[in-house]
Every structure is written in C-alpha cells, then in structure tokens.
Amino acid sequence: MDDIYEKMNVLLRDRQDFVVATIVSKSGSAPREAGTKMIVKRDFTLIGSIGGGMLEAMVTKLSSGVFASREFVIKDFILIDKKDSSIDMVCGGGVKVLIEYVDPYDADAVSIYQKAGELKKQGLEFVLITKVHMDIPFITGKDKWICTETAFYGTEDHDVQRITKSIREDFNHIEIELQEEEGRYLIEPFYRFERVCIIGAGHIAQKIAGITKELGFYTVVVDDRKEFANKKRFQTADEVRALSSLDNLSNKIIINHDSYIIIVTRGHSYDMKVLAQMLKTDAKYIGVIGSSKKRDYTYQELLQEGFTKEDVKRIYCPIGLKIHAETPEEIAVSIAAELIKVRRGQAYDRG
Incomplete structure (x- = not known):
C-alpha cells in the first residue's frame, strides 16, 4: 500500500478530517508492531491496518466518538481469549493504541x-x-x-x-x-525507509513494481531507455528514472542499508555493470535475475575482478523463491516473496 503519510497528506489537501490509530506498544504475539498506523475516514473506511479482525472493528467503533468529541483515546486491547474485555483473536498478546483526531484546518x-x-x-x-x-x-x-x-x-x-x-x-x-x-x-x-530499486524496466520489472508498492516498499524504477522507463508504463512506482547511463548509480539514486536492489536489465553485461556497483553499497538485498549457470559464471567474473567470496555471498541469484515460476507474473511473485523473507530477517539456503 502507499505510505501512510502520503495518504494523510492527500486527505488534508482535500480538507478531509480523519482519525489516526497508532500502536503505542505491544506484548506477546500481537500481529503488528509498535508504531503501526491506520487511518479511519469519516465514512469509517480504513487505510492501512493495525492487525485486522475485531481489533480494527473496536478501534473503528471508538473512532466514532473521537470524530464527535475530537478527544483522543488511549486504549489497551488484550488479544488472547473471549473472557472479560479481551478480543477473540488467535494471535495472543496485547496492544496499546492511541486514537487521535486530525483537523485539516489545523x-x-x-x-x-x-x-x-x-x-x-x-x-x-x-x-x-x-x-x-x-x-x-x-x-x-x-x-x-x-x-x-x-x-x-x-x-x-x-x-x-x-x-x-x-x-x-x-x-x-x-x-x-x-x-x-x-x-x-x-x-x-x-528510521527504516525500505526502498526497492528495480534496475531494468522490462516486462518483469512492470509486474514487480506493482507488487512491491502494494507491500509498502518505496518503489524506484531505473533504466537508461526513456521508452521503457516512463510513468505511463510504471504508474504505481514512486519514482521512474530514465538515466543517460547505468554508470555511477550510487550518485544518482538513494541506496542505503534499507535498500532492496532488483537487477533485471536487458543482458548479462548490463547486469554485471550494475551488480559490481551494488556490491560496493550496503544494500540489504541484491538480487539478479538468471539461471544457476549464469550465477556460477557471474560469480567467477566477480572474483576475477577482485571481489571476495563474502561479497559474492550477498547476491541472491537465481532471484526469487523456488516456486518453479515461469511467467513474468509468477517471477514477480517469487521475487516479492523473497523480499518479504529478507525483510522479516529469515535466512535460508540460496544455492
């Protein structure tokens, strides 16, 4: 989904008031982390999620009073069982939620x-x-x-x-x-601004960009061909950059420890050019499309260029989880699944 602040600012520009629910703290195995936000609009439609189910239903109900009084509410919700004031959610745990009114004329x-x-x-x-x-x-x-x-x-x-x-x-x-x-x-x-940078703007990149945006990643598409890298082809992407070349990318796009790099250019030589640059960054994820045979050949080239075995271990190739994907849509799903796994800190065998 889009960044929650983007949605807030759209509503404020349209002079719409709304309620924001923020998880202030959590305990146990509550489904969402502290800091997670959800918007409740005047018609009680929701933007974002703080855990779904009865929790969101009860927060929405409380929002009715917040709209009427403009007074904030801090509420503890126990997500364990059906006793007392607890909410019937199988996850267990609890959350403290701040529910506040936002005035577009403030x-x-x-x-x-x-x-x-x-x-x-x-x-x-x-x-x-x-x-x-x-x-x-x-x-x-x-x-x-x-x-x-x-x-x-x-x-x-x-x-x-x-x-x-x-x-x-x-x-x-x-x-x-x-x-x-x-x-x-x-x-x-x-602190965490998770960016997906898709380098290469072909058919697979189109499919990936739609999914990563839905997953909450700030999505950037980069290519050196204007006919491919344009907003018409990538309507959901946050940024579409048509560069003069794929050289010196670190000086042209933001890449940091919360960056996820997806390399899907139009050929091996371009992949190698980009990959060599990305290995000099501290990107969290560097994935390259290609077969196991291409992976082995690429790794040998990198080692000959002076990169170390530790450098090479950072690369996810073949890119995506092993789900026997064939079509651009299936490949995009497999890549998105791999991003989620890395995002959640789950290590696994890439071989």
Whole structure:
C-alpha cells in the first residue's frame, strides 16, 4: 500500500478530517508492531491496518466518538481469549493504541504531516514527538514536533527541546515509547525507509513494481531507455528514472542499508555493470535475475575482478523463491516473496 503519510497528506489537501490509530506498544504475539498506523475516514473506511479482525472493528467503533468529541483515546486491547474485555483473536498478546483526531484546518498539524511526508520521501531519518496531555483531552498540531539529527520543526517548547537533546545523544537507537515522566510524550522514530530499486524496466520489472508498492516498499524504477522507463508504463512506482547511463548509480539514486536492489536489465553485461556497483553499497538485498549457470559464471567474473567470496555471498541469484515460476507474473511473485523473507530477517539456503 502507499505510505501512510502520503495518504494523510492527500486527505488534508482535500480538507478531509480523519482519525489516526497508532500502536503505542505491544506484548506477546500481537500481529503488528509498535508504531503501526491506520487511518479511519469519516465514512469509517480504513487505510492501512493495525492487525485486522475485531481489533480494527473496536478501534473503528471508538473512532466514532473521537470524530464527535475530537478527544483522543488511549486504549489497551488484550488479544488472547473471549473472557472479560479481551478480543477473540488467535494471535495472543496485547496492544496499546492511541486514537487521535486530525483537523485539516489545523495549520500546525498540516505543516507537521507535510514535513513528515517530505522527510520520508527524501529517505531522511527523523523522530516525531507528540504531547499526549494528562489534563487536556485534545491533541493539536501545536502538540507535535519533528526532530532530525540537525533540524527541528514545530513550535518552540522548552520541554520538547530537552527531549530533542536527549534523542540526539543516541539518535540511531531510539525506540517508540510513551514517556510518562515530566509530562506524557509519544516518541516515534522513523528510521527504516525500505526502498526497492528495480534496475531494468522490462516486462518483469512492470509486474514487480506493482507488487512491491502494494507491500509498502518505496518503489524506484531505473533504466537508461526513456521508452521503457516512463510513468505511463510504471504508474504505481514512486519514482521512474530514465538515466543517460547505468554508470555511477550510487550518485544518482538513494541506496542505503534499507535498500532492496532488483537487477533485471536487458543482458548479462548490463547486469554485471550494475551488480559490481551494488556490491560496493550496503544494500540489504541484491538480487539478479538468471539461471544457476549464469550465477556460477557471474560469480567467477566477480572474483576475477577482485571481489571476495563474502561479497559474492550477498547476491541472491537465481532471484526469487523456488516456486518453479515461469511467467513474468509468477517471477514477480517469487521475487516479492523473497523480499518479504529478507525483510522479516529469515535466512535460508540460496544455492
């Protein structure tokens, strides 16, 4: 699905109010992680998911009151059994959810959400700070701030400046937390910007781009042929880049430790050119289309060029899980499944 902040900003531009439900904390085997958000629109349709089933039904029901009063709600849900106030979900565990109203005519709120969307699109890490009052039942734009390692956005506030200073002392290791010391503040880090970069804009790339966007990856398509790399062919992709060449890609596209690289160019020589560049990055995933025979030949070429066996072990080739895929659609599904497996931290034999 699209990034949740993209959806928020579309609604705000259309002057539509909505409710945001955020998982503040979780315990046990609850289905979604802390920080997961869901939008509830005025007609009670949902954008995003915080776990499905009865949990979302109960949050939607509570949203009706939030729309009416504009007051936030913090609610604990137990997802274990049918007793008492528990919810009948087989996963087990529990979640604490913040449910808050967002007013499209609140200029401060609009500004903060726009900035969050911009930072995410740029791939810049930031922390969102929300004051959840103990004695006032409302959250407005003046109760939200964004800090990066070097910048600060929002109205000036002494306590928040103190929190920001603390965050910056250990910026890369902040976890989502509802602080209840001097006041109550929700601290939400936005560190992981998972990007899929599809290098090569052929038929398989078209199928992959649609799936990765649905899976929540920021999807970029790159090729050196304008007739292939264009928005008409890749309508769902976040970026489509028609470059003059496939040289010096690291200077042309964002590649970091949360990048997933899918190499599906028009031939072996192009694959090799791109692969050699990608192995010099810290991309989380580097996959190359091709057979086992091509893989062995490619690995030998890389070793002869000075790459190490450890470098070669980073490559996923043949790309995709082994499901005997043949058509572009099936190959795209197998690649998407492999991305999910890597995303979830599951190691497995690539041989």
